[in-house]
Amino acid sequence: MNPMTTPNAQLLTQLAAALQGGGIEVVDLTQTLSPEFPQIALPPEMGQCWPFRIEEISHYDERGPGWYWNNFSCGEHTGTHFDAPAHWISGRHLPHGTVDTLPVQRLVAPACVIDCHQQAAADPDYLLSVADIEAFEAAHGRIAPGSWLLMRTDWSKRTDPEAYQNFDETGQHTPGPSSEAVQFLVEQRDVLGFGSEAIGTDAGQGFHLRPPYPCHYYMHGAGRWGLQCLSNLDRLPPTGSLLITPPLKIEKGSGSPLRVLALIAK
């Protein structure tokens, strides 16, 4: 059989045509990397993730008359970024746990989007519960194994960095999943990973949950992935979108800034 005419090849041809024709839309779920976008803040005695910084090498000037380019610096966990299992101590001994070795086959995967934006507006510390997941499934069907679970909170619409970080004297207040919800997603639904609009996959007060930072602990402990600082989740359907999430191929990298794209049917 001509490989170009197999059903799968036809599928790709159809996909290419749908992309060109606009039947399938590409949605950018990525925040722009800019020096103003905040980075995660740890207690100051700990090591810190670098913010995104950029400085000109030359700008058609005496430093380089015919060209414009920049140097930039940032951490692996700056801006919209990918968390690999090795990011957390629970996932440190897993095979394929770093961004250079993880299975690329799964970097294109379906997504389910649970809408919590009203709850997050009412309570910045809102925790996604097992009941929320069950209600989602009652409306949209069971979460397929190998799917991303994305928590829509509209947090990315907080364009003021102070509001986005949302600190007070007891720390950060941003929504995330409950410990029970994470365990349910990993053990009962076999999700590929968890994605959040806030600065971490865990809630801002996640340190006070049991265990501390349950999403990092359970997801990465089970070899699952994380996406954070996502945007435009309000443009995705509850089910049926396809996410493209390749991190940079950093040797032994624990994560990486990345461009997250979603394919949706129009």
Added chain:
Amino acid sequence: MTMPLMRPKRKNPVQRTRQMNVPPWARGRVALSLTAAAAEGRFELQLCRDCGRVQYPPREACGHCTSPRLQWRAQSGAGELLALTTLHHSNDLFFRERLPWRLGLVQLDAGPTVVTHLHGDVTAAPARVSVGARLDRAGRAVLIAFPPEETPHMADDPMLREMSCDPRMRKLLVTDGMTAVGQAAVRALVKAGADLVWVGHAEPWKRHGSGLDDIASLPQVTLVPLDLSNERSVTELAGEIGGKVDIVINNAEVHRGFGIGARRGTDAARAEMEINYFGALRLAQAFGPALKGRAADGVLNATAWVNVLSIYALANFPPHGTFSASKAAAHSLAQCLRAEMQPAGIRVVNVFPGPIDDDWNQNLPPPKLAPEALAKAIVQALRDGVEDVYPGDVAQEWLERWRDDPRVLQRELAAGG
């Protein structure tokens, strides 16, 4: 009677901003010692260790007995004004633009006769006066005859204002308002009569509990986003307010208490360098040109740049070794900044505090410098127009030991201080 400084009319925006012509700056090597002492606020002259005479002007050898054994000694400056005169003409651009200018001849009680600038409240000869050494707009020492007692509004004398950098009625930028030192500086400047204080703050989401909101409520204070690690943030702020800032006070610093062995990796050291050295460099590149361009812009001209360094810039304090290294780099850069600002008539004031009583020195025993004391020293330095400030007991002691022999100090510090 000195006329108190009145707020000038707003600048006429269609006239050219006056440019600075600094007074004569050339001095011989020996005479620069007079400047070095004046930079710290002292009036020093050479004392001959053989014949005991004090001499002026400074020379390589004693003018009386030819001995080369000369020592710089602090002077009280008390003396008798013998004669005074008023210049109505000068070919030097600096004086030409500031005529009439008064000069006096003073016989110091210590012996020599000196030519001085005259404070306006010294009106007739003969009279008792007190001579002090000040830095002029070229950053060189000049002698000034003051009235022996404090007079009202003494600091507002127009000649003296050319030598000082009084924050009163001026507009200032304090680069970091999130720290105790920054907040104390803002309060001290407001108390000293500053017209407007722009207060930088980075990472505003960390403001809770920092005290920033308390100073923000002062009517003279305007908060501005400023992160010295971010070139764009620095250039944007300079673009917005650079043309109005009269005095920059760079107090932004990162301080972690580590040497080499106590902290794995270079992250903390790099963060210190990023703010303490590269941050100062970004700030100077962005704000320096505008300040230089306004050095003669009327009565409330741009006048000074203050670097809050550390006494550890002189010698490494191993328990805070990487911080010391970053401040040594900042000190070196500050010397470069001074060399570049001096010809433009902007004074660069370097402040070398000992350990400050803050979170990062929590484990150091007293004496520690209160942020308020540091702020007071900064304001005083601006008023007196001095360049090098070593506030507090620890800084003074280190300075003395460093002057005595830096190699000995280094070994003492290696052994624990």
